[in-house]
Structure formats: structure tokens, C-alpha cells
Amino acid sequence: xxxxxxxxxxxxxxxxxxxxxxxxxxxxxxxxxxxxxxxxxxxxxxxxxxxxxxxxxxxxxxxxxxxxxxxxxxxxxxxxxxxxxxxxxxxxxxxxxxxxxxxxxxxxxxxxxxxxxxxxxxxxxxxxxxxxxxxxxxxxxxxxxxxxxxxxxxxxxxxxxxxxxxxxxxxxxxxxxxxxxxxxxxxxxxxxxxxxxxxxxxxxxxxxxxxxxxxxxxxxxxxxxxxxxxxxxxxxxxxxxxxxxxxxxxxxxxxxxxxxxxxxxxxxxxxxxxxxxxxxxxxxxxxxxxxxxxxxxxxxxxxxxxxxxxxxxxxxxxxxxxxxxxxxxxxxxxxxxxxxxxxxxxxxxxxxxxxxxxxxxxxxxxxxxxxxxxxxxxxxxxxxxxxxxxxxxxxxxxxxxxxxxxxxxxxxxxxxxxxxxxxxxxxxxxxxxxxxxxxxxxxxxxxxxxxxxxxxxxxxxxxxxxxxxxxxxxxxx
Numbered sequence: 001x002x003x004x005x006x007x008x009x010x011x012x013x014x015x016x017x018x019x020x021x022x023x024x025x026x027x028x029x030x031x032x033x034x035x036x037x038x039x040x041x042x043x044x045x046x047x048x049x050x051x052x053x054x055x056x057x058x059x060x061x062x063x064x065x066x067x068x069x070x071x072x073x074x075x076x077x078x079x080x081x082x083x084x085x086x087x088x089x090x091x092x093x094x095x096x097x098x099x100x101x102x103x104x105x106x107x108x109x110x111x112x113x114x115x116x117x118x119x120x121x122x123x124x125x126x127x128x129x130x131x132x133x134x135x136x137x138x139x140x141x142x143x144x145x146x147x148x149x150x151x152x153x154x155x156x157x158x159x160x161x162x163x164x165x166x167x168x169x170x171x172x173x174x175x176x177x178x179x180x181x182x183x184x185x186x187x188x189x190x191x192x193x194x195x196x197x198x199x200x201x202x203x204x205x206x207x208x209x210x211x212x213x214x215x216x217x218x219x220x221x222x223x224x225x226x227x228x229x230x231x232x233x234x235x236x237x238x239x240x241x242x243x244x245x246x247x248x249x250x251x252x253x254x255x256x257x258x259x260x261x262x263x264x265x266x267x268x269x270x271x272x273x274x275x276x277x278x279x280x281x282x283x284x285x286x287x288x289x290x291x292x293x294x295x296x297x298x299x300x301x302x303x304x305x306x307x308x309x310x311x312x313x314x315x316x317x318x319x320x321x322x323x324x325x326x327x328x329x330x331x332x333x334x335x336x337x338x339x340x341x342x343x344x345x346x347x348x349x350x351x352x353x354x355x356x357x358x359x360x361x362x363x364x365x366x367x368x369x370x371x372x373x374x375x376x377x378x379x380x381x382x383x384x385x386x387x388x389x390x391x392x393x394x395x396x397x398x399x400x401x402x403x404x405x406x407x408x409x410x411x412x413x414x415x416x417x418x419x420x421x422x423x424x425x426x427x428x429x430x431x432x433x434x435x436x437x438x439x440x441x442x443x444x445x446x447x448x449x450x451x452x453x454x455x456x457x458x459x460x461x462x463x464x465x466x467x468x469x470x471x472x473x474x475x476x477x
Contacts, residue, residue, distance in 0.1 A: 001044040027184040038163035049125040060135035068149040099328030127167035164254040168474040170268040170288035185262030195259025201443040202252025207464035210245030213238040228408035276373035278342040279352040316340045335387040
């Protein structure tokens with residue numbers, strides 16, 4: 001059940017009405033309804049994997065209590081590592097087993113040992129990386145004595161399985177979400193209105209921008225060997241906006257619909273394509289994952305306290321692990337490694353925290369430098385996205401090679417028999433709107449907000465029917 005589907009357009013209003021008019025007596029009934037809705041929502045993907053979500057929830061709930069109650073350090077460590085091991089074990093089996101088995105078989109084959117590895121014929125459970133990280137952060141925080149264990153199973157279950165964030169985040173923290181689910185929510189018209197506006201803007205990003213760009217990006221990447229340099233450059237640009245519109249659009253929809261239920265979620269994107277360097281980009285892109293790795297991996301490794309060698313080591317570990325989190329493919333590892341390489345000069349020159357505030361343009365030479373920095377950061381990110389999008393590392397390298405060697409800059413028809421340059425105008429308009437929105441709390445808020453809402457809905461209806469592409473990219477992670 002996609003957020004941009006007819007089924008969800010029926011599901012969400014039903015849950016909303018039941019939530020505020022039937023199950024509104026106390027927070028327990030509100031939470032119970034949201035859990036039932038969340039489990040139904042998840043089962044619409046594949047009900048067979050619902051047991052994994054329930055088991056993971058019960059495991060972390062129970063081990064969290066045992067860690068808090070244990071008086072002996074050895075007992076606390078036992079329950080802690082049991083939770084960590086089982087969670088990562090499930091993630092490893094379903095997401096990474098085939099990758100490691102195939103890679104080992106290829107390695108043995110390269111030195112003369114032929115083998116036929118046993119591979120699992122099973123689809124990846126949707127959202128497993130996200131709800132696993134919810135549970136891991138909860139257990140780690142209890143073990144580190146940052147928070148107390150949650151004894152109400154219904155409240156904890158909602159923290160893990162809350163349907164707006166269940167399959168693609170944001171990756172919530174117990175310190176932020178649990179206090180909200182432990183109190184009764186009262187209807188707030190202004191918050192609900194803001195939620196509707198944010199949901200609609202997220203739908204624009206997904207249906208109008210991401211899905212339209214996907215039509216062209218897929219045609220170019222799938223036939224890159226026949227494309228000239230200009231088309232390959234356009235393909236990289238289209239995918240950059242596809243993945244941004246797709247994922248940030250999902251996040252906006254998740255945050256917006258959650259406001260309908262009186263619950264605030266963590267902000268996951270902050271206009272990353274206006275970043276002036278790659279460090280700023282990663283402070284603005286998939287914020288909940290970046291901060292998760294910083295708090296639960298980078299800092300425990302020593303963070304920035306040690307010498308430069310330790311900082312460099314920790315940086316590469318973070319980026320490579322982040323790449324591997326995205327999927328079991330060498331392309332994601334190279335993508336993560338490449339971002340670490342981008343980050344390295346900033347780290348060595350102590351310039352990785354220089355661009356903190358939002359970029360501002362005015363009529364002076366410093367603004368020219370800001371624009372050039374934004375463009376160069378976007379180009380570097382787009383090059384890295386080629387590895388993220390390509391099926392293999394070889395495909396990505398050949399794609400990049402084609403940009404520099406297939407030196408024809410002529411118009412090319414794609415399989416859909418349309419020129420693709422008019423989409424650049426759509427992307428340009430989107431960039432200008434995003435630039436105007438970059439300092440706002442809500443994308444459609446402010447003067448003439450209702451007119452903006454109608455304009456967005458019109459764009460969804462008129463332009464959203466152009467593409468048949470419906471899936472969200474990050475659902476596969």
C-alpha cells in the first residue's frame with residue numbers, strides 16, 4: 001500500500017475518523033488503534049513477514065526491561081548483546097546473506113575453487129532496516145543509561161511500528177517519539193492543516209517530480225550504452241532529482257500525516273541540494289540516518305577526539321557502513337566510499353563545519369562563490385548517485401566514461417518517443433520553489449497558502465498521470 005495509491009487514500013481517512021471520533025477517549029485506545037492500523041498497513045505488503053516485526057518488537061521490549069532490572073554487569077551485557085545479535089542476525093540473513101555467499105563464491109572461483117553457494121530465495125522484508133534501527137537505538141540507550149525502559153507494551157509497540165514511518169523512516173529515537181505516544185493527543189486544527197499541506201507537498205515531490213524524472217532516468221540508465229554525453233548527463237541529473245523527490249517526498253508525507261494524529265516526527269531533509277560542500281550535504285540529507293550513525297557508531301569509535309588518522313578512519317567507516325546499510329551490492333559500498341573521499345579534504349582542512357546556516361544570495365561577488373559551491377557539490381553528489389543507481393560497478397564506470405567519451409551533444413529520442421528537455425524546465429521551477437521554501441517551517445505555509453494548495457493539487461492531477469512509476473526507492477532498504 002503506497003502513500004500515493006488509491007488504497008491508501010481510503011485507508012488514511014478511515015483511520016483518521018476512527019482515531020478522533022471513536023478511539024479518542026484515552027491514549028491507550030488511540031495507541032491501540034494506531035497499532036492495528038500499522039500492522040494492517042504492513043501486512044498489505046507481505047503478511048508473512050509480520051511475524052518479524054512482532055518478534056523484533058517483543059525482543060527489544062523484553063531485553064530492554066531485563067537490561068534495566070539486571071543488577072550484575074555481566075547480566076546486563078548478556079541481554080544487551082542478545083538483542084543486538086538477534087536484530088543484526090535477522091538483518092544479515094534477509095538482507096546480506098546472498099551478497100556474502102555470492103561474493104565468497106566469486107572470490108573462490110577467481111583462485112580456481114568452483115563452488116555453488118546456497119542462496120535464499122526470499123524477498124527482503126520491507127522496512128526491516130528502519131524498524132531494526134528503531135529497536136537498536138532504544139536498547140543501546142537503555143544500556144548506556146540514557147533512558148528508562150518502557151514497561152507499557154502497547155506504547156513501545158507503537159514506537160516501533162507506527163505506520164507513517166514504518167517502511168522508510170525517519171528513524172525515530174525513543175527520547176523523541178515515546179513521550180508523545182505516552183500521552184493522550186488532542187485534536188489541533190492548525191497542526192492538522194499544516195499536516196495536510198506538508199503531505200500534499202510531499203505528494204508533489206513524489207508524483208510530479210520523482211516519478212516524472214524516473215521515466216527519463218530509467219530510459220537513459222537502462223540503455224546507457226546507446227546514449228550520447230548530453231543524454232548521460234541528463235540521466236544523472238534526472239536521477240538526482242528522482243531520488244530526492246522520491247525520498248524527501250515520502251518523508252514529507254510521513255511527517256504530514258503524522259501531524260494529523262497529533263504526533264511530530266523528526267525532520268529528515270533540509271534542502272540538501274543547496275549545500276555548499278559535501279559535509280553540509282550530509283547534515284541535510286537523510287538526517288535521521290546520519291545522526292543515528294554519528295551517535296551510535298562514529299562517537300563510540302572515538303568521533304573527532306583523536307588525531308587526524310583516527311578521524312579519517314572513523315569517517316570512512318561511517319560512510320562505507322552507510323553505503324552498505326542501503327543495500328547488499330558493491331555499488332552502494334563504492335557510493336559510500338566515494339562520499340568519504342569527497343569529505344576527506346574538508347576534514348583534513350578543518351572545514352567540515354563551516355557552512356551551518358542557510359545559504360543566502362545577494363548582488364555581490366560572494367554570492368557567485370556560493371552558487372559555484374552549490375553547483376560543484378551537486379555535481380559531486382550526482383556522480384556518486386550514478387554508482388547508487390547503476391546495477392553494477394562496471395555499469396557505473398562505463399556510464400561515467402560515456403559522459404566524457406560519447407562527445408555528441410545532440411537531441412536524442414528515448415523509448416517513450418518524447419524529447420526529455422522539457423523536464424528540465426519542470427526541475428528548474430521545482431528548484432526555484434524549493435529555494436523560496438528553504439527558510440520556512442512548512443513548505444506551503446504563509447501568504448496565499450490555500451492558493452498554493454490548489455496549485456499543488458492541480459499539478460498532481462495534471463502532471464502526476466504522466467508516469468506509471470509508483471514505487472518508493474527507499475522501500476527496498
